[in-house]
Amino acid sequence: xxxxxxxxxxxxxxxxxxxxxxxxxxGRKTNYARSLAESVSSGFITNLSKLTTxxxxxxxxxxxxxLTEVLEKINIQNKLIVHTSGTVxxxxxxxxxxxxxxxxxxxxxxxxxxxxxxNIPVCIEANNKINLDLLDELxxxxxxxxxxxxxxxxxxxHIAAVFACNFSNYLYTIADEILEKHDLSFDLIxxxxxxxxxxxxxxxxxxxxxxxxxxxxxxxxxAHLKTLSKFPEFKDIYEILSKKIINHKKKK
Amino acid sequence: xxxxxxxxxxxxxxxxxxxxxxxxxxGRKTNYARSLAESVSSGFITNLSKLTTxxxxxxxxxxxxxLTEVLEKINIQNKLIVHTSGTVxxxxxxxxxxxxxxxxxxxxxxxxxxxxxxNIPVCIEANNKINLDLLDELxxxxxxxxxxxxxxxxxxxHIAAVFACNFSNYLYTIADEILEKHDLSFDLIxxxxxxxxxxxxxxxxxxxxxxxxxxxxxxxxxAHLKTLSKFPEFKDIYEILSKKIINHKKKK
Numbered sequence: 001x002x003x004x005x006x007x008x009x010x011x012x013x014x015x016x017x018x019x020x021x022x023x024x025x026x027g028r029k030t031n032y033a034r035s036l037a038e039s040v041s042s043g044f045i046t047n048l049s050k051l052t053t054x055x056x057x058x059x060x061x062x063x064x065x066x067l068t069e070v071l072e073k074i075n076i077q078n079k080l081i082v083h084t085s086g087t088v089x090x091x092x093x094x095x096x097x098x099x100x101x102x103x104x105x106x107x108x109x110x111x112x113x114x115x116x117x118x119n120i121p122v123c124i125e126a127n128n129k130i131n132l133d134l135l136d137e138l139x140x141x142x143x144x145x146x147x148x149x150x151x152x153x154x155x156x157x158h159i160a161a162v163f164a165c166n167f168s169n170y171l172y173t174i175a176d177e178i179l180e181k182h183d184l185s186f187d188l189i190x191x192x193x194x195x196x197x198x199x200x201x202x203x204x205x206x207x208x209x210x211x212x213x214x215x216x217x218x219x220x221x222x223a224h225l226k227t228l229s230k231f232p233e234f235k236d237i238y239e240i241l242s243k244k245i246i247n248h249k250k251k252k
Numbered sequence: 253x254x255x256x257x258x259x260x261x262x263x264x265x266x267x268x269x270x271x272x273x274x275x276x277x278x279g280r281k282t283n284y285a286r287s288l289a290e291s292v293s294s295g296f297i298t299n300l301s302k303l304t305t306x307x308x309x310x311x312x313x314x315x316x317x318x319l320t321e322v323l324e325k326i327n328i329q330n331k332l333i334v335h336t337s338g339t340v341x342x343x344x345x346x347x348x349x350x351x352x353x354x355x356x357x358x359x360x361x362x363x364x365x366x367x368x369x370x371n372i373p374v375c376i377e378a379n380n381k382i383n384l385d386l387l388d389e390l391x392x393x394x395x396x397x398x399x400x401x402x403x404x405x406x407x408x409x410h411i412a413a414v415f416a417c418n419f420s421n422y423l424y425t426i427a428d429e430i431l432e433k434h435d436l437s438f439d440l441i442x443x444x445x446x447x448x449x450x451x452x453x454x455x456x457x458x459x460x461x462x463x464x465x466x467x468x469x470x471x472x473x474x475a476h477l478k479t480l481s482k483f484p485e486f487k488d489i490y491e492i493l494s495k496k497i498i499n500h501k502k503k504k
Binding site for chain 1: 258315316317338339358359360361362364365367371372373397399404405407408409410411412413414415416417418419420421422423424425426427428430431434436438440441442443444445446447448449450451452453454455456457458459460461462463464465466467469470471472475476479480485486488489490492493496497499500
């Protein structure tokens with residue numbers, strides 16, 4: 001496992017549970033690498049020159065912007081190597097080995113929260129059928145939701161995930177800050193957040209849309225914008241998203 | 253029940269379940285009023301001049317922008333009247349009756365999806381202690397989560413709800429459209445949406461933030477913006493929300 005961050009940690013633990021033998025963890029920070037290595041009973045290194053050549057598979061799970069730099073330091077004699085990025089094209093790996101692929105789990109990972117891999121879509125891609133079959137088998141050992149996805153589809157999935165997950169979570173943060181400033185508990189809107197996410201499991205999101213914008217209730221929107229003048233950094237987000245919802249409705 | 257839309261329908265059914273006697277439904281559209289009336293075994297009217305004077309409580313659940321107009325047509329001789337709006341001040345009711353209040357269930361309601369009121373926060377307010385006690389008792393008959401909230405706090409709650417629910421749902425819609433255009437199923441990101449909403453039940457949202465923006469991964473952001481040039485109507489939302497997340501992080 002090359003990388004000791006969120007994705008790598010959750011993957012390593014999931015593989016460890018299914019009895020896979022994790023030989024070595026590489027992490028740039030000693031404490032991250034050691035802590036993950038301890039939890040899956042593997043060795044660890046903080047320098048890629050010490051990378052084992054004994055592994056059957058190398059999983060590179062590092063931020064996209066250092067991936068190329070990390071790959072340049074890897075010497076694995078054509079062993080199978082994959083990255084876990086949602087956005088980086090598979091072919092960046094072709095300089096590192098003749099056998100390569102992608103192993104992208106479509107989920108949001110936080111160190112302090114366990115996830116059950118069973119339902120997580122794992123999107124795989126490989127340079128040939130043999131490697132694809134290997135990754136397919138590996139992915140199926142942790143997930144019941146394995147998809148073969150090419151690099152172009154994968155970036156689309158990642159963008160959709162950024163909207164639906166990262167940006168939604170930021171909207172929760174805004175709600176939290178607004179409530180906190182008024183001494184109201186964020187707990188009050190937790191059932192609402194839960195229901196909103198549950199509703200789209202069975203309803204197309206556009207059919208589940210509620211609120212002042214979709215009703216074109218300009219009076220409420222104006223009242224909200226007035227209150228939001230205390231929060232100029234959030235007011236423009238309220239304005240742009242309300243406008244988009246109204247325009248979206250008119251376009252249909 | 254004055255109104256036969258989403259909020260009114262869900263409330264009427266919840267009250268009916270607890271054995272409350274719903275005498276009359278008013279709806280501007282005959283089919284909506286009749287259908288709701290049938291499901292709770294009540295009468296219905298489509299003209300407010302026929303409003304019963306026999307009820308103990310009148311619940312006005314209509315869009316904010318027609319509330320004043322509806323109230324002007326109501327003649328109930330100082331019976332207790334409440335509205336269910338998140339944003340309208342309680343005192344708009346004082347011309348209609350000497351006994352008034354607010355009964356605001358903080359949830360997103362869709363006609364085709366049942367909700368369990370038990371965990372829904374019901375925010376109440378009243379013009380005096382007697383009426384507040386009456387509303388408190390009524391609210392507690394359907395919910396275990398009853399809060400006394402004044403008009404100013406209520407609009408804050410409503411704004412937070414718009415961000416966390418209405419806007420998040422719109423982001424799900426964007427994800428859905430992007431995936432659809434690329435022949436990818438929205439089902440693929442449903443586990444992610446579920447996990448994102450679940451995570452904040454136990455984690456402060458800012459601590460749960462993941463994705464390219466919070467990592468300041470400009471390379472991925474650029475790659476996404478390039479792909480999003482096919483979706484100009486969504487590209488600016490990606491840009492503004494990414495910037496806000498990056499600035500938010502720097503501010504802390």
